[in-house]
Amino acid sequence: MALVSEFLSQLTLSHSGEREPLYPTVVPVRDFDPARDAARLEAALKVKGVDEQTVIDILTRRTYEQRREIAFDYERIAKKDLTVALKGALSGSLEALMLGLMKSPTQYDASMLNGAMKGLGTDEETLNEIVCSRNNEELAQIKAVYREMFKKDLEKDVAGDTSGDFAKLLLALIQNKRDEPSNVVEYQQIDDDARSLYEAGVKRKGTDVTVWIAIMTQRSVPHLQRVFERYMSYSPYDMKESIMKEVKGDLEKSFLTLVECVENKQLYFANRLNEAMKTKGAKEKVLTRIMVSRCEVDLMKIRNQFKKQHKRSLYQTIVEHTKGDYQMALLSLCGGDD
Missing domain, CATH: 1.10.220.10 (Annexin)
Known part of the structure; x- marks a missing residue:
């Protein structure tokens, strides 16, 4: 029954009332052995110089649920929290990406929103991207997880950090007033x-x-x-x-x-990714945020829209505009060339 409910949770209702599958690039790996993965990670993080490739191979090709099992076994084997170990061993954009993968999609969205409003100034771009692109159910889950993680109310934080009609628009979306799709055309x-x-x-x-x-x-x-x-x-x-x-x-x-x-939500994200890689120095925060948050949702469709709209593949564009271990991690999340 647990497997059935997990499968059903991966489906969403289309407006015709039928269940519409997601289009992820990261799917559950077959012959999954969390203890083996945990042992490989411990060796990779312990070695002098850190074996980043092994970390990338494991964490970018497992789903969040599988990563969670690996983290449980890692703590049992290494007597250390996997997130803490990743923080100590990695740095920069690769660290941000890997730490993002250790959160559930909802936890990741909540932490991105919190980060956008932390300290002086507000990152309106991140607020805008997340709040305006998530559906009722996703926003309701984000609000609940936000309160759980930060002991604060998302609506109050948004109201305190934004103003005017921009604030009214974001708050109207966060309040989940959108009608659910119906088969009746009005x-x-x-x-x-x-x-x-x-x-x-x-x-x-x-x-x-x-x-x-x-x-x-x-x-x-x-x-x-x-x-x-x-x-x-x-x-x-x-x-x-x-x-x-x-x-x-x-x-x-x-x-x-x-x-x-x-x-066309997938085209929106494809254009955001293209925009993030237009300039010489890729906007790595935007790249990381979209690749991490969509890889188990609809990144396959985003890839297709990217190729259609920009006449080149997302994979090749990542190759051209990023480098090193960070590039390898992004390419792995991308899941292949088109």
Whole structure:
């Protein structure tokens, strides 16, 4: 029964009510032996100079559940916490990636959000990416885990670290007000919402942002996909063009992220990865965050979208823009060339 429930937890409901499988690049390894992996890790971390390749081979090719079993056996064998051992043996981007893999996807999201609001200044880019791209269930889990890990309330932290309409948008998403997908297509509601978006923005002088926030954070994803199509019959611009004309700054970025994730979430992440590797020095924090958080979710689909959109594979782009052990870890998470 445990295996059945674990399998079912890997599935999500599509808007047609059918179960839709995930598209991970990291899947459970066959003939899994946590004690053997733990012993190999102990030897790799103990050796002078550290055997990074063995660490990469094991941790990037096991699922979170398997890594958790390895960590249990590692502590039994080495009398030391595996996370502590990794911190002591690794450094830089490779360390950040490996420590990320030792958390569950929800714990990782919660820790990224906490890090984005820690200390002076706020990393709006990280807040925006995570909050605007996760669904109701994921956000509910993140809130619960955030409280568990940091003894603080995510909503209160976001409200304290952001302001204005940007804060209102993020908080509306965190409050899980979005409708669940339905098999019933509400044609009148679609038309009403499309017209409301137009009348609250492009049609008038000044934007009624509250209308935009309400519709974009409360309607289901399939409904919004139809709304954005219908919107074109009212507006001379598509939804993204309208956003760029009407609002600026963090609010603009959040609305754009929301629209892009509604239209094609995997393409959104593919574009984020491409953007992170455009410049000479790759934005390793962004690369790590997306590769770690999506490798057990939909990285295979992100890879496909990357190739389609940018005419080269994600694998080859990683080869061109990163180096060393960090590159090897990313390539392993990537799961192959296209």
